[in-house]
Amino acid sequence: MADTKALYQEVILDHNRKPRNYGTLGNASHQAEGHNPLCGDHLSVMLNLDGERIDGIAFQGESCAICKASASMMTATVKGKTRADAETLIQEFRDMAMSKLDLNGHHHLGRLAVFAGVRDLPTRVKCAILPWHTLHAAFNSVASTSTEAEDDPMHAPIGNA
Amino acid sequence: MKLVEPASSPRLAPTFDVERIRADFPILKLKVGGKPLVYLDNAASSQMPRPVIDRLLRYQTTQHANINRAVHYLSETATSEYEESRRKLQCFINAREDKEVIFTSGTTDAINLVMHGYGRKFIGAGDEIILTTLEHHSNIVPWQMLAEEKGAKIRVVPINDAGELLIDEYEKLFNERTKFVGVMHVSNALGTINPVKHMIDFAHARGVPVLIDGAQAAPHLPVDVQALDCDFYAFSGHKLCGPTGIGILYGKAAILERMQPFKGGGDMILSVTFEKTTYNTIPHKFEAGTPPIAAAIGLGAAVDYLSAIGMGRIAAHELDLLNYATEQVNGMPGVRIIGTAEKKAAVLSFAVDGVHPHDVGTLLNEDGIAIRTGHHCAQPVMQRFKVAATSRASFAFYNSMAEVDALIAGIRSVQKVFS
Known part of the structure; x- marks a missing residue:
């Protein structure tokens, strides 16, 4: 809990005020809307796949700082990567947020590990996960997803968005 | 020369000693992340004073058995304590008779009881139910379920920008198909105290019964169901220093008997x-199965505790807290109060510019301050103010001015993180 303010200061000062890849894409091949009905957060993720490579990606929406910073860092990280690499990150990010990932072990999260702090904030885990969950839905051509009910990322297995 | 009355005059109410009251609440001594707990989420659930905790312990250690059944000592004791608690609740709201107090699991359960017991019997196709924009989901969804089942229609009283009901509009909603009115006494999201007495009188003049959702009023204001003349009044125990899983539905005997x-x-x-099968008489007709006996007895102890302090004095102290907090927040740039009704109780909903309520809540928690963030189970209110969520500080009589100062300092600290 002691790290919460540090988490905020690190991610918010940068990504909340100056979100990367914020807006829409003209040539999106995939897109999805993500909602958290419990808090009203919603965002859209648009991306363009060039073969298997993420050529362009953008997001926009209304959300808390954790969600927005997570989305900003997600887009910056996955841009230029392959879909398979992005899916690996989605899985790892989700595992990290749910305390299922050993951060000292092998993973690909890099700076995204700053979000490990949400493990101590159970009510905020879904804020951090929502952009990743929405990206996963976009890959799978699911137009809209939610953090609740049957779409709940805490329970739904990956690859089943 | 006229002498000034000394402060100790018995004619004046003794000063409200909040520190003495706080000493009754063990949980208020808690530290959260090393900081003293500042509990400002009382509209969601209030804390329990020692006399109520002790009463639960005494019941559980010396009086427990099932009620209304066996002839043995414990069963008779539990039954008589349970019924004694019903009489305490009767006095607390000034009901005419104890059989007009039905123990429920809470406000939601009480409203569902009215929907099933009254609504399904007396409301039919084409009939209209009047609710308000301010309602908590628990006084919306049961009526929507009924409307869907019966083909009835829900009409909604709008509010103004201050969060006050538009009473002219309320009056215009009535017609020959109006069969029921459901309205909250005090708004959980905004704190607005609604003019329920006038609304009840207006409905009664047209032969329409009225349910008052008192979940946010009973803990903060003196409630007199005979003076209000409401047909139903519902509230929860855990919002007035009692246990969870218990609440009451007050209903006029004549109407309960027809249900x-x-x-x-x-x-x-x-x-x-x-x-x-022949049904029991009221209130037992509505209390199927073994009730939460301990919780009901605990609720009796809670209303004893509140009554000893006095609901009038509780309301006065909470109004002082609210006025002080309102004044402080109004002086803060970048913070806006949502819900500025002329008559309010104990609730301060606010928005910090550029900061999502969930971030406000998480950062205040770092300072040991507990508030609620979200839609407060009142999404139509949020839609009216075009926000997805608000931050809400809600006061109880055991909160102090120093805690309001802590809240204000906490909000400043949030602004600093986001600056």
Whole structure:
């Protein structure tokens, strides 16, 4: 809990005020809307796949700082990567947020590990996960997803968005 | 020369000693992340004073058995304590008779009881139910379920920008199909105190019964159901220093007797055969199965505790807290109060510019300050103010001015993180 303010200061000062890849894409091949009905957060993720490579990606929406910073860092990280690499990150990010990932072990999260702090904030885990969950839905051509009910990322297995 | 009356005059109410009251609440000594707990989420659930905790312990250690059944000592004791608690609740709201107090699991359960017991029997196709924009989901969804089942229609009283009901509009909603009115006494999301007495009188003049959702009023204001003349009044125990899982529905005896039972089972019957079952009289007709006996007795202790302090004094202290907090927040750039009704109780909903309520809540928690963030189970209110969520500080009589100062300092600290 002691790290919460540090988490905020690190991610918010940068990504909340100056979100990367914020807006829409003209040539999106995939897109999805993500909602958290419990808090009203919603965002859209648009991306363009060039073969298997993420050529362009953008997001926009209304959300808390954790969600927005997570989305900003997600887009910056996955841009230029392959879909398979992005899916690996989605899985790892989700595992990290749910305390299922050993951060000292092998993973690909890099700076995204700053979000490990949400493990101590159970009510905020879904804020951090929502952009990743929405990206996963976009890959799978699911137009809209939610953090609740049957779409709940805490329970739904990956690859089943 | 006229002498000034000394402060100790018995004619003046003694000063409200909040520190002495705080000493009754063990949980208020808690530290959260090393900081003293500042508990400002009382509209969601209040804390429990020692006398109520002790009462639960005494019941559980010396008085527990099932009620209304056996002839043995413990069963008789539990039954008489349970019924004594009903009488305490009767006095607390000034009901005419104790049988007008039905123990429920809470406000939601009480409203569902009215929907099933009254609504399903007396409201039909084409009939209209009047609710308000301010309602908590628990006073919306049951009526939507009924409307869907029966083909009835829900009409909604709008609010102004201050969060006050538009009473002219309320009056215009009435017609010959109006069969029921459901309105909250105090708004959980905004704190607005609604003019329920006028609304009840207006409905009664047209022969329409009224349910008052008192979940946010009973803990903060003196409630007199005979003076209000409401047909139903519902509230929860855990919002007024009692346990969870208990609440009451007050209903006028005449109307309760005409209603059909909500749940079937033991205790709510006089005799059962496979050919015919005879229902028990009120209030037992509506209390099927073994009730939360300990919780009901604990609730009795809670209203004893509140009554000893005095609901008038509680309301006055909470108004002082609210006025002080309102004044402080109004002086802060970048913070806006949502819900500025002329008459308010104990609730301060606010928005910090550029900061999502969930971030406000998480950062205040770092300072040991507990507030609620979200839609407060009142999404139509949020839609009216075009926000997805608000931050809400809600006060109880055991909160101090120093805690309001802590809240204000906490909000400043949030602004600093986001600056």
